[in-house]
Amino acid sequence: MRLSIIGSGYVGTTVAACFADLGHEVVNIDIDEGIVETINAGDAPIHEEGLDELVADHAGPEGTGRLRATTDYAAVLDTDVTFLCLPTPQNDDGSIDLSIMEAGASHLGEVLADKPDWHTVVVKSTVVPGSTEDAITPILEAESGKTAGEAFGVGMNPEFLREGTAVSDFLNPDKVVLGADDERALADMHEVFEPLVSRADAPVVETDTRTAEMIKYANNAFLAAKISLINDLGNICKEFGIDSYEVADAIGLDDRIGEQFLRSGVGWGGSCFPKDVAAIIAAAEEQGYDPAVLNAAVAVNDRQPGRLVDLLADHVALDGARIAVLGLAFKPGTDDMRNSRAIPVIESLQARGATVTAYDPVATENARDYLDDVTYADSAAAALDGADGAVVVTDWDEFAALDDAFDNMADPVVVDGRRIIERRDGITYEGLTW
Template sequence: MQLSVIGSGYVGTTIAACFADLGHTVVNVDIDTEIVDAINRGEPPIHEDGLPELVAAHAGEDGTGRLRATTDYTDVLETDVTFLCLPTPQQADGEIDLSIMEAGAKQLGETLAQKPDWHTVVVKSTVVPGTTEEVITPLLEEASGKAEGEQLGIGMNPEFLREGTAVHDFRHPEKVALGADNDRTLEDMHEVFAPLIAEADPHIVETNSRTAEMIKYANNGFLATKVSLINDIGNICKEFGVDAYEVADAIGLDDRIGEQFLRSGLGWGGSCFPKDTNAIIHAAKQQGYSPAVLEAAVEVNDNQPERLLSLLDQHVDVADQKVAVLGLAFKPGTDDIRNSRAISVIEGLKDRGASITAYDPVAAANMRERFPEIEYADSAVDALVDASACVVCTDWDEFAVLDEEFDQMEQPVVVDGRHVIDASGDLTYEGLTW
């Protein structure tokens, strides 16, 4: 099929490249000329495992030609299905900001007014239940002069892509949720995903757009709560001198619980869990219901960085002392620092008067924009030299092999927020929840 993808962030670029790899012809539309130029050179605009190979294979001079990028919305007219993959950032009160999404939908509608034939639009961005039906559809109808279900199909297809493993997650989905309010839209969505379904054999969920929207929030809300619950249990284990990871291994054997997302530690961050959890809490309250469990999950998560710092306080007064911060991305495999737990840790260290030297294999440049005043090292070893303490905020594999490198610290004190350091020798070691 001929597909268009509006937006070239983590989701947009990933699905565009993956759809091209499945045999579709894809045009990625974005207003940023630098991003468009990068894709057309065969280079991804984001750090994501496996994405450089896909973009190089299908875009650029040496690619198959099945993927290209443009700033021109009229290129959508040559396609059959358009995916809306635009940001829905979180506002201060937790509500999502739909302004970018609304502007994109309006511009898409104005473009589709020039097309006499049927066109299907699929909302891929995460939006609260009812948004596709009550906000996006009216905008598209008014701007295009077309009626949904007659000349225009509008559906919702939530994404379940984890940053750092987004390409793998796209290729090996456990489920594909197709939200559509008419049969033709559902047929188009099935045709788009037919190659993936044939290859990966996922569960197929056919539903309406409102339910598809809620599935995404329920999915992330459940996982976020599971992480906060195991962190709460881990905190209790710490107080009793019990190995939280041994406990997690045991309870993970129960198929009602499962072993995934049972690594207690510094908590969750990124663009999805915090935004989605806060958004559905806000939306529920707007309907007159307060989701106590989700609110508790957020509270536990928000407290974990301060818990790490309180453990550090028990070993060293960091005022005017060098502290090494290892890991800045919200998780390994990405350069994304949005809602990274390292941000709260760094802010807490600054409040304590510490001299901070930070290191991350790929995210240092992004964090430098947030904290230009702190030092950034070129390696973990450089960060550790003469440090009076070290905190670990991201579980990059390279940190797991650190050993004698800690001997270069002024005081070998490590508080590990991710259970990645193998403590040995004279190292004073504190795990966050073990």
């Protein structure tokens, strides 16, 4: 099929490259000319394992030609289905900010006015229940002068990929959720996903758009709350001198609990859990419901960075100290700094008079946009050299291999927020929840 993917960020680029790999003809539309040029040169605009290869295979000079990028929305006219993969950030009060989606829908609607035949528009961005029906569809209708269900169809297809493993998550989904209030839109979505579903043998959940929207929030809120619960329990373990990872390993054997997402530590960050939990809380409150568990999940998450710094302060006088921060990205495998726990950790260290030398294998450039007065080291060993203490914020594998580097610290105190460093002789080691 011929697909247009609007937005070439983490989701849009991954989805576009994977659909091209599955045999579709795909055009990526983004307002950022740099991103468009990068894709057309055969390179991935973001750091994701396997993405460079896919973009090179299909958009590069030697590629199949099944993937290209443009800034021109008119490219939609030569396609059958459009996916909206635009950002859905939060307002100051935590509620969803749909303005970018609305702007995208408006451009798309203008173009659809000139489309002679049927077209299906699929909302892939994470949007609160009712957004597709009440906000996006009316804009498409107003700008195109056409009626949804007659000239074009609208569907909602939430995305569950994780950053760092985006390509493999997209190609091996646990489920594919197809939300539509229109039979033809649903049929188009089935046709788009057919090569993926048959290859991955993934279950398909067919539902209406509102339920599809809610499934996405329920999925993220459940996972975020699961981490906050294990963090809460981990904090209790720490008070008792118990290793929360031993406890987590045991409870994870209960199928009803499951072993995944039980890694306690400095908490959840990233571009989605924080904003999505905030958005569904705000949406629930707007309906007059107080989501007590989700509010508690946020409260526990907000406390973990401060607990990490407090633990370091138990061993190191922070005022005037130089602290090494290992890891900046919100999780390993990505250069994404959005809502990284490194931000509150570093700000708290600085507020307490410490200076910070930080190291991350890939996120340093992005970190410069989020943090002030940080010195960036070229390696973990260089960050640790002469430091008065260290905290671990991201569980990059390479930190597990550190050994002699700790010997060069002025004071070898290591507070681990991710359980990646092994206890060893010669260092004072504290785990956040163990």
